[in-house]
Amino acid sequence: MVPDHYLKLDNQFCFPVYALSREIIQLYRKFLDELDITYPQYLVLMVLWQHDKQTVNQLGDKLLLDSGTLTPLLKRLEQKALVNRNRSKADERVVEISLTAAGAQLKENARRIPKEMFDLLGITLEEMEMLKSIAHKVLKYNAREQKG
């Protein structure tokens, strides 16, 4: 019989990750409110800042989000005049997302965020790298499972 121990909140491994994720998004709010964007919108812009003009699918692959989440989010970014949404002429099913001048410009205002977030978190570089590598391990492990 599995003991009660394993069902206590304090002994959970997953709850801290879930709580940490919400805490991080909360800390981002401080910076992102000034830019009038949300954290998921910031992630989309970050992907576009690195490589402009991507399809909804390509954004979804990188952010692990589906069209049910991205379509309305991208429409809100379009309303804020930060991105353009255009049907591809080569394949009418595909929607290409590109940055507007304002969307590209926002990158400069966002530049200071990663460093300030790191300071806010109060952890060491080593801990950060450890966290990243464990997260990647789980995500990669389970991505493999889904295909096989």
Place this chain on the structure above:
Amino acid sequence: MVPDHYLKLDNQFCFPVYALSREIIQLYRKFLDELDITYPQYLVLMVLWQHDKQTVNQLGDKLLLDSGTLTPLLKRLEQKALVNRNRSKADERVVEISLTAAGAQLKENARRIPKEMFDLLGITLEEMEMLKSIAHKVLKYNAREQKG
């Protein structure tokens, strides 16, 4: 000038945590669908399994959730006949949440979940402890900031 490097998705510390949190909730779904509950509902039940009869505030303190999230969630648990919601007689503002027989019984069906989840994640015990301790550090650090 902060270099572009820091604004690339691959170099983010926060995105992996956010993606990992969603992946974990996704993996839980496999088990929780059978119990017809969601992950946040499971967390509430876990708190009640450890200590029955708590106020909405007490649940919120432990799970770091407010009444805007908990009130509708608890109403759904009530509809499933897993918890009771009763106004305290000593203080009419307070709502006390307690397990029904079915809610208490569900603990037995949930008992196997933590072990199976651990197996699914594909990480070592050491990595799990590391992840927990870093999450706790950030959460505690920022809880302190909010008060000071």
Place this chain on the structure above:
DNA sequence: AGCAATTAGATTGTGCACAATTTAAATGGA
């Protein structure tokens, strides 16, 4: 060419999260 199967994205519906406001009960002076 014609049509089934596939693919990209949009839509619908449910359930969190969370800010901001509201309501009602309790408390703490003056």
Place this chain on the structure above:
DNA sequence: TCCATTTAAATTGTGCACAATCTAATTGCT
């Protein structure tokens, strides 16, 4: 005792997440 202040939940409104379904365009097969 009276009333401003505080407190506990509930409510309202916005924005994700995500399953399931739908629509329309494309591809592949014969």
